[in-house]
Every structure is written in C-alpha cells, then in structure tokens.
Amino acid sequence: MFKALIQGLIITAKHLAPSKITTVQYPTVRLKVSDRFRGLHRLVPTQDREKCVACYLCPTVCPAKCITVEAAENEKGEKYPKVYQIDLLRCIFCGYCVEACPVEAIEMTGAYELANYKREDFAFTKERLLK
Numbered sequence: 001m002f003k004a005l006i007q008g009l010i011i012t013a014k015h016l017a018p019s020k021i022t023t024v025q026y027p028t029v030r031l032k033v034s035d036r037f038r039g040l041h042r043l044v045p046t047q048d049r050e051k052c053v054a055c056y057l058c059p060t061v062c063p064a065k066c067i068t069v070e071a072a073e074n075e076k077g078e079k080y081p082k083v084y085q086i087d088l089l090r091c092i093f094c095g096y097c098v099e100a101c102p103v104e105a106i107e108m109t110g111a112y113e114l115a116n117y118k119r120e121d122f123a124f125t126k127e128r129l130l131k
Helices: 002-015 057-061 096-100
Strands: 041-043 067-073 079-087 106-108
Touching (some): 057 067, 096 106
Antiparallel strands (some): 041 106, 067 079
C-alpha cells in the first residue's frame, strides 16, 4: 500500500517538473492550429460576387440546421444566394457544409476566437462571411 502511494507521488512529481510545462500565455502567445482545424466559416468570393450558386446542399446536409439560404436570379439567369446566414450558436463545426458544396464556395478557416457579448453577433450574414 505504502509502495503504491510512493510510486503515485513520483509519477505526479514527474508531471510537475518544469520540462513538462504545457501552459500557453494566451493573449500574447497564440496557439498554432492544425491545417485540418475547422474554425469560422467563410464564403469564397469570385471577381464580382460570391462563388455560391444557392444549390441548397449545405443546409440540407447540416445536422444542426443552422444554415439559411434563399436563392435569387440575376439578369444573366445565374442563381445566387440573396440570403446566406449561419447561426454559430447552433453550429457544431462538423464541416459537412464544406464537403457537400459542389463549387467549393464555403470553407472553414483557422480562426478560433469566437467570444462575443451579444447573441446577434453570432449570426453570420453573407456580407460578414465574405470578409
């Protein structure tokens, strides 16, 4: 019993050693995220507008149902999203919307700072997603 206690304390002391520090001083030092990290969404722009063709695949595959798309047509007869909105409070960051998009119009960036003070700030509209 006493031997097991000593062994447990030795293991704990090894983890407390200065060589095993994993704390990051966050505001001044930022973590480098993986290339596969799924952070904030972004609509990919083309020369004159967004790349999205309002095919409704992203809201269809979204398990959280957080994407809202309303289609419209321009003078040339091309479909585009009149309304494209993502509610980040409902989003589970699964990446299905990115995989389902046939024209690669949406992508997930490496941005991970999501803190806001108002609920309205978590509703990402088309204009905000194009930035």
